[in-house]
Amino acid sequence: MRMRKWLIVIALILVFVLSVFCGFMVKSYINFSKKGSENNAILAENTQENKAVNTASAEITVSPNSEVIMTQKFNKCGHTVTKREEAPREIVNLNREKVQEYFEGWNIDKFTPNEIEISKEVSGICGEHYVLRESDGYISISTKNDIGEYIFKGLTDIPVQYLPEDDLNNLEKGIEIVGRDNLNRFLEDFE
Numbered sequence: 001m002r003m004r005k006w007l008i009v010i011a012l013i014l015v016f017v018l019s020v021f022c023g024f025m026v027k028s029y030i031n032f033s034k035k036g037s038e039n040n041a042i043l044a045e046n047t048q049e050n051k052a053v054n055t056a057s058a059e060i061t062v063s064p065n066s067e068v069i070m071t072q073k074f075n076k077c078g079h080t081v082t083k084r085e086e087a088p089r090e091i092v093n094l095n096r097e098k099v100q101e102y103f104e105g106w107n108i109d110k111f112t113p114n115e116i117e118i119s120k121e122v123s124g125i126c127g128e129h130y131v132l133r134e135s136d137g138y139i140s141i142s143t144k145n146d147i148g149e150y151i152f153k154g155l156t157d158i159p160v161q162y163l164p165e166d167d168l169n170n171l172e173k174g175i176e177i178v179g180r181d182n183l184n185r186f187l188e189d190f191e
């Protein structure tokens with residue numbers, strides 16, 4: 001009878017120890033899986049951030065009223081010629097990658113929805129090397145090409161008839177002017 005009492009006590013102690021042990025195990029398991037899910041949450045957040053960054057860069061596309069600024073650098077004369085024009089319809093809504101494909105051979109220096117700047121180096125001289133001469137009684141304009149040839153562009157409406165002798169002599173030799181603005185300024189002086 002006494003022996004049985006002891007057995008019950010031992011059994012109770014065992015049950016107590018076991019339940020404490022089990023409780024501990026369960027608690028640490030919960031902690032562990034909590035940490036796991038926390039890590040997963042962080043991972044998911046990062047993935048989302050990455051996605052956001054990716055979409056942001058992919059989302060820059062050409063807007064319909066965008067402009068393209070094209071700069072050509074001519075290696076023989078060192079001049080740059082810049083043109084600004086409306087973006088061609090073909091590139092509207094395209095991203096940088098596709099626009100680069102369209103402007104093959106050009107560098108994209110700036111890419112925003114409303115403005116795209118591209119540039120490239122070109123061999124030879126720019127088309128703004130002018131030579132003024134006298135043709136058919138008027139001042140004529142020619143441009144010089146890469147190999148030093150003069151290409152006739154047309155006559156101005158400035159007659160040479162009343163020009164001073166110095167000007168006539170210079171026109172005889174050919175007056176070289178570089179740049180469209182300089183040309184216009186020079187011709188304005190005659191008018």
Ligand SMILES: [Zn+2]
Pocket residue numbers: 074077078079125126127128129
């Ligand atoms: Zn030039």
